[in-house]
Amino acid sequence: MTPKITVIVATRNRPQDIPPLLTALEQTQIGGAIHEVLLVDDASTVPLDRSPLRSDAFSVHVLRNARRLGASGSRNAGAARANGDVLAFLDDDARPLPGWCRALLSGLTPERAAITGRVLPLDGGVVSRARQYRYEQRYAVHRPLEPVRFFAGGNSAVWTALFHRAGGFPGTGTGSDNGLVAALDEHGGAVHFAPDLRVAHRNSKGMRTAVQESWRSGRTATDAPTTLRRELRRMAAAVRHQPWRTDIAAAGTNSVLQAIHSAARSRKPAK
Structure with missing residues (x-):
């Protein structure tokens, strides 16, 4: 039987x-696999008009x-009202690309608790x-449908029952997407990469x-505590692997953002 999908935006x-x-x-x-779409208006200045959205x-x-x-709190609010199995x-x-629903239905199985997909540029x-x-x-470093330690909140799916057992997205910061990975792990579910x-x-x-997001993601990183020396090594490695020969502007931008992220991680208070 095809599971019912609730899409939360x-x-x-x-x-x-x-x-x-x-x-x-x-x-x-x-x-009819997509059963419903829940649009969670996060206190917009002008409330989202329901009438044309059919x-x-x-x-x-x-x-x-x-x-x-925030995005995480809004997604949790939508999940609380969802009627779908997924x-x-x-x-x-x-914008979901052709084949998105088919990939979701084939990627999410009883053995695969959650899937996260690829994001391509619209701009x-x-x-x-x-x-x-x-x-x-x-x-590039992941094979199709292997377990991963990231969860793209803007393109992902999870079984509803497991999401609720895991407590939903933790917190409201940028790192909350990946924080869900740890919460799902604790309840016997892994996230898999569905390209x-x-x-x-x-x-x-x-x-x-971009600068604000890099700083927040560094401050809310969910992995092990770090040191300034470790972050300097991480930053140097990131700079070396940028596309300096093909896109120097993008390479420079990423290097700056990585430096901000590393600075934020190294300034995290000890737990």
Whole structure:
């Protein structure tokens, strides 16, 4: 029996992104597997208008947070209202690519508790190219459907029952996506890399946002404590592996962002 999928989308102040997202989901629908789409409005300045957000392929519901909860808190709020057997998480500025639903149904099995897929660029520019290069470095070292230690909250799926047993996304920071990996592990589930689960995504929201995200991800990193010396080695390795010959602007951008991330990690307070 085909499991029912609830797609959860956290959104704030980007109503223009929702209709093309719904259209992309309609185009990837298979046999009614996508049961519902829950749009969680994270206290947008102007509340998300429900009236134009309809689909003949699945039901669409708008939930509104009374106060800002962030992406993780909004996803948890959506999960609490979901009726599907599977929770699929997408960003509001993502577009599922052809075959997305099929890849989800084949990738998520009783033996594979959660899957996370590939993110491809929807936009251009230096920050977008730099971010995509980091993604591709991550993907290159993993075989299809092998267990991984990352979870892309903007393109992923997990069995609903296990998600609730694990307590959902922990915290509200940037590192919360990967924090879910540890929580799922504790409850007997692993995340697997599903390269055919693909979305196009607006990678760049500007250099200022990229800097803020790098700092937050360093401060909220969930792995073992680090030292300044270790972070300097990590930073040097990252700089060496940048595309200096083919895209010097993206290489320089990534080097700066890695330095910020490492600085934030090395300044984490001892537990």
